[in-house]
Amino acid sequence: MSNTLAHQIDYARSQNGTDVYVLKTPTKDVVTCMMAFEGAGTYASYSAQSVVSVFADLLPSGTTTRKKKEVLDVFESLGAKVTISHSGAHLLVTLASQQVYFLEAFELLLEVLTDFVMTQDEFKASWSRIKTMYQHAKEDTRTQALLALRQAMYLKGHPHWLPSTKKSLQEIEAVTKNEVHTFHKNTFSSIGSLVCVVGDVQPKKIMQSLQTLVETLPVRPPFAVPKLHIERTNMTASKEDVVTIKNKFNVDTFVGIPLGITRDDTDFQALQVGVSILGASSSSRLFATLRTKRNLTYGSYATLDSFSTGYPGYLSALAIFPNDVYERGRPILEETIQTFVEKGVRPKELEEHKEELMGKFNISLSTTVGMCSVLFGVLLNGKPVSYIDEYADNISALSSQRLNNVIKKHVDFSLAKTRAAGAITKEGTPV
Structure with a gap:
């Protein structure tokens, strides 16, 4: 059936391995783009979770040719909003933009993701925000109940086991600027990456531009997944x-x-x-x-x-x-x-x-x-x-x-x- 949603979606895999999906909707003048990169959550070791959090907080960052303030000013002038999060096994990036400025905003976003630069002051500011978040988590009833539940159901080594807030605070104290750079280098690869663009677009026309732009993503080997043990359920914890x-x-x-x-x-x-x-x-x-x-x-x-x-x-x-x-x-x-x-x-x-x-x-x-x-x-x-x-x-x-x-x-x-x-x-x- 040609009127099914599946038949309205254009798909292409770029030469560097990036999967790109495009869908036109009736909404005028608005485009939403969502991107996923493997490397967060279960793809990172337990000790790296704080690194992921600091890195996500730093974005959008500066680049080798633009300071962070300039990057933020350009996004604002384009009416574009960038949101960074991480969950499951991916680092997630969302870009919301007006249709007329979308490709310009998307190109800048890719520049930020591939040419990531941070100053020592920017690193310390993000580091401090994540540390403060962990400190507040010690007093958050929902967070502490959830951590206790995960540890009651699973043992360390299971993909769903979570460390205590105390352990996370110890980890954040040890995070360095170099570790954040290393995480960036290991994460932003075209292999396994996903790009979805939905909104007021002409799929056939924009697909060629998107494929050209995503070619800037470096081709690196797939992210090394740490050894995990799904059999490690906690059978001895109290009810x-x-x-x-x-x-x-x-x-x-x-x-x-x-x-x-x-x-x-x-x-x-x-x-x-x-x-x-x-x-x-x-x-x-x-x-x-x-x-x-x-x-x-x-x-x-x-x-x-x-x-x-x-x-x-x-x-x-x-x-x-x-x-x-x-x-x-x-x-x-x-x-x-x-x-x-x-x-x-x-x-x-x-x-x-x-x-x-x-x-x-x-x-x-x-x-x-x-x-x-x-x-x-x-x-x-x-x-x-x-x-x-x-x-x-x-x-x-x-x-x-x-x-x-x-x-x-x-x-x-x-x-x-x-x-x-x-x-x-x-x-x-x-x-």
Whole structure:
């Protein structure tokens, strides 16, 4: 069918190995570009995570011919916005621009990424910001509950294990300017890089220009992936534990269940639907039970987490309790999840959430940024672009019987771990 989204997307692999995708949308005068480079997250060693954070904070940087202030001034004069982040296995770069200035802004962005230069003062400023972020994280209830959960589910060496904030602070103290330069050199390669351009463009016309520009990305060997051990799950950690942080008014509480499924599994999309019913919105099981019916929590949600790197991830549920409600709320949080796992979902419940999911999906495709995000996410997850066109039919065809079989097959509540952080004791009473 020529009217499918897949048939509207132009694709080309440049001579240096960069994959480029272009999609024209009805929106006028706006273009969004998203780029991914392997080298962050699980592609970096644990000790390098602070280096990644400092590097991302430094961008957009200066170059050998332009100081950082000049680079920022040019982006501003072009009405272009650059955002840098890192998650999963990639360093992610987003460029939003007016259509008339897009290629000029894109060329400057590539210059910044390939000809990265930083002064000692710029390095120290970024280093200081990341250090401050870690220092604040020591008092952040959600961060500390999440770190405790990851360490309760996984052992060091597993791709989802995370170091303590104390360890991260020790790492940031040791980060040097030279390490940041080395990370840049190892990361920005055309091999494995991805570029998505969506908006008011003429795909055939702009593709040639994009391919010429991305040729400036150097060709380097694929990033060396550190040895990881997905078998290192933590089977000895206690079922429940608390991180006490004084002078807090809420308790962030996570329940995590390690899973053996990956995004490539044919059951993954169905499991996504199930977890959406459990906790994706204010109409989900968790929110309805803990907030709407019992007024025990400020909010409660569930998601499938840490699947973007190709490894099996985990089911994550979060509830935010007032300090004096935690003891009553935690068992109900766990019970709601256990009931979901063991009894599944009702047919009517599934049909109602199908409508909600399709509504959210259609809204996400209604803007240039949203469309680019969907396409970019599908490609990063190793799916064909046809996945977007097939999404609605796949969701519509899902039956409650199949969904419940998927939940029972892949989710084992006996593996659940609960970790909370806030102004409560190990026993759960307010400090």
